[in-house]
Amino acid sequence: MKFVIIGADAAGMSAASRAKRNRPDLDITVLEKSQDVSYSACGMPYNIADPTRDIDDLVVRRAEVFRQKQGINLLTGHKVTAIDPEQQRVSGITGSGESFEFSYDRLLFATGARPILPDLPGIDSFGVFTLKNLEHGRRIKNYIHKYAVKKVIIIGMGYIALEMCESLLAREIKVDMIKPNPTFLPWMNPELAEQVKKEVESKGITVMAGHKINKIERTGGRIIVQSENVVLMGDMILVAVGITPNSEIAAKAGIALGPGKAIAVDANMRTSCENVFAAGDCADAIHVVTDNKAWIPLALRANRAGWAVADNICGEMVSLSGVAGTAVFRVFDMEVARTGLNEDEAKTAGFDPATVTVKTRSRAHGHSGFGTIWVHMVADRPSGRLLGVQMVGSEGVAHRINAPAVALLAKMKVNQYCQSDLAYAPPFGPVWDPTLTAANQLIKILHN
């Protein structure tokens, strides 16, 4: 059986490796347009922060290992331009301009996503970067080094933008952040978002939310972001305003798309087209809270979906439960996490949300060195079901979000979650875990 995979990062290489382990006789070809395979994209901000480290440290497994040790026909510099679902063939062009064509019995789209580039004059100027793949990271790192960058303007304030703030400051590079939307972290409860904003500003970063950008301009070795009321000048611009799935080739072949124009898949990662699968940032998923389709591109799902495709191709039907959108990021000395729906998403999904925000200590009463943890919890008023949790704090947030994430998968009500027997010791939290304190408060609201 010929298994062809388009894209050689998390989803693609997870699928390739696992399929080969499942069935060593499989004929697996991976077509990757870039020269980079199987790397930790999420690690790029931390790698960029450290000038002594090579960006290729982020490579999890080198192409040679896949080729020689695993017997996977991994072809880099192979850009797929079309698929023919009738003939079960993919075609494209190599980096050196040669055409190629492969037939498949099973095909996997693991084409990922790419940064959104806003339609701005000067967006293609020298010194304007995005950060999604390893080549982006490499270019940024080289540019910072070569041009001794002292000041970066970041357009956007999402988690990549925020992680890059920390990364750049670690290299003693000053940062201004700007974006048109006046709300700092629009998906986050305002009280919690304010804590993150304060943290960022406390590090000397100027946060300008609500500034429409008119143009980018390169002038006299520097680069300028011009908005209505402010002109920002720096040595480099990072555009981090979100990503969009690489689904055009699939769409062109008639494969159905889902939310965010991601490739629509069922619980088995099958697309609308026979023998064609999709996994990773290019594919959608069922949301465990809404049971509706959602596009929430995250690394764990990409790996898990890649495995599921491999198993399904090899005859062991695996279906995935779906995603809760559980995510965490660090911004300087603050941990920021979420799982499930926020209040607006809950309303959109047809729930009647009740919410609570609590502020608790990160360690027990009488234990020194404690910080503050804010928990925002959302539940459905009529059913009492837990819908989502957001959390920020100086410590103890990153892994704490996982308990409500499991509760979402189990479709627990708040009054069930608040019976969870969670761990307690003075260095690690109060007797009542902050998420339990939030649940206890929320129950009171639900009962009224």
Place this chain on the structure above:
Amino acid sequence: MKFVIIGADAAGMSAASRAKRNRPDLDITVLEKSQDVSYSACGMPYNIADPTRDIDDLVVRRAEVFRQKQGINLLTGHKVTAIDPEQQRVSGITGSGESFEFSYDRLLFATGARPILPDLPGIDSFGVFTLKNLEHGRRIKNYIHKYAVKKVIIIGMGYIALEMCESLLAREIKVDMIKPNPTFLPWMNPELAEQVKKEVESKGITVMAGHKINKIERTGGRIIVQSENVVLMGDMILVAVGITPNSEIAAKAGIALGPGKAIAVDANMRTSCENVFAAGDCADAIHVVTDNKAWIPLALRANRAGWAVADNICGEMVSLSGVAGTAVFRVFDMEVARTGLNEDEAKTAGFDPATVTVKTRSRAHGHSGFGTIWVHMVADRPSGRLLGVQMVGSEGVAHRINAPAVALLAKMKVNQYCQSDLAYAPPFGPVWDPTLTAANQLIKILHN
């Protein structure tokens, strides 16, 4: 309605405060034999570690606040010696030798537990301590100061013993540990227990497991522990070999006891005797994994059960789901956690356990500063149900145990747990959370 509570720590004062909030007209009397109320017992090792802090820093709310602001008749120095369930009366004696008697409509046993004292010659010597209540902590702290303690022998190797190691070393006091059982942490998977032992030994502590102790002796200002093959000499002895519930008065009144001689309660915290409740370290609970009774005295349960009693007395019937035995402690630079059953407990409960132990990084590939996390996971072979998890590591263990704890409450199978959408960011863990890696491995075993 007269609500009488015996014991003024976590369970007792949680019940008193909440009952008063629920129904301000309640006539609440709390009878406490000591002079200490409402303190963070778990914080004692950390407080003892710091000579600049007063042990009373651990008091969460002072007796005067309960009396004056909350209108609770809190009587310290009141030792209850008997109850008469027919007449609904409790009687006892005060610190100054006066008898007292109170009638009740509802009674709560929140009598806690006390340290076990092994039957050893010399166990009552000057300089031999246990650590369970605030007075114990106060005595230890005073003794260390007054006698400039340089060396402590700890009998026992449970979590109090281990936390006290850290505490004493912080005060530059040397520690030897000794106990008769040859297994270091007998409830823990040996591979994980070995990591904890190494951590303790790496700090210069002598760990002598498997040494039967013959006697304790005070001689020439020092104190000696004599076993078959070794004589240990120190300035102080801490006996930390476990605790036993204070259930004698209840038993004498004909109230049924459960496992570990704890007072047997139903899901509403009712004892076998009408209008008599029990909560906290003196009471048993349903185990969420086995559905059998278990005695696992922990702080969160004490607080939660206290609240449940208050609500039940005030007419809002609350039943508790039970305990998973989720616990965490820190030993120097290591976090140690567990939830649910270990392999032996699983067998005893009639399961057919399959187990796996995995060793993972605490941070992502390519992220600096990572440590190691060991996860041991237990499942039931025929049903695939998750039964328990143990974890040790240098970071990221304490809150990570909560995700499987919620899964236990939801009675999840391993193949459900491994679909959990858990958080990932490079500073906080690998893409696959260590508990997911363990679950993925365990599934393979379960399928074979």
